[in-house]
Amino acid sequence: MKNSHTSDSERETISKVGLETGPDYSTDPSAWAECQAAALRSRQVDRLDWDNLAEEVLDVARGERRELGYRVAALMASLARQALFHIAPKPPNLRLVREHRKLVAMQLATCPSHRKMAFRSDVALSMLVKCCRVVGWHGPSS
Incomplete structure (x- = not known):
């Protein structure tokens, strides 16, 4: 059948x-x-194969969270670059920021459970550290 x-x-x-x-x-x-x-x-x-299926399902969730983290970090890096180096927003930079915002919004819309995760302080701090590394800022100089 x-x-x-x-x-x-x-x-x-x-x-x-x-x-x-x-x-x-x-x-x-x-x-x-x-x-x-x-x-x-x-x-x-x-x-x-229950054990491996369970791991694969968890890997999907981890991948979605990781992707959201990368998108938020990229958005923060674009904004931080402009702020830290006093770069006047140019059309290509504005398009990049808009695109990052759109991708983050789409990710949050398709995975509502990520809304809570995106604003947890430990996650935000981790994303901020990644952002600082991307723009080359290592903290205040002594």
Whole structure:
């Protein structure tokens, strides 16, 4: 019986590789992921590699947070460069700042849980330190 959630290519992957002896996560992550996706879509929970699936799901969340951090740091670096070096905003710089703002806003819109994370003091401090490194500022001179 065909499952409406399983595509023809996924069914082909299942038949070629065989989920019973499916690819190993450590040796072929791409084939492993295809087989796991097929097993999920066909609701074959007994075929799932639960531990590695859980790690992959967490990695997605970590990657999203890391991306948001990079975007905020890039925005802060652009603004800090202008402020620290008294650079008059020029059209290319303004476009860059606008683009960074837009990307941060899009990231926060697609991942609402990041709104809380983006304003935690430890996260903000970490982003500020990265920003200072980017612009070459190492603190007040003694």
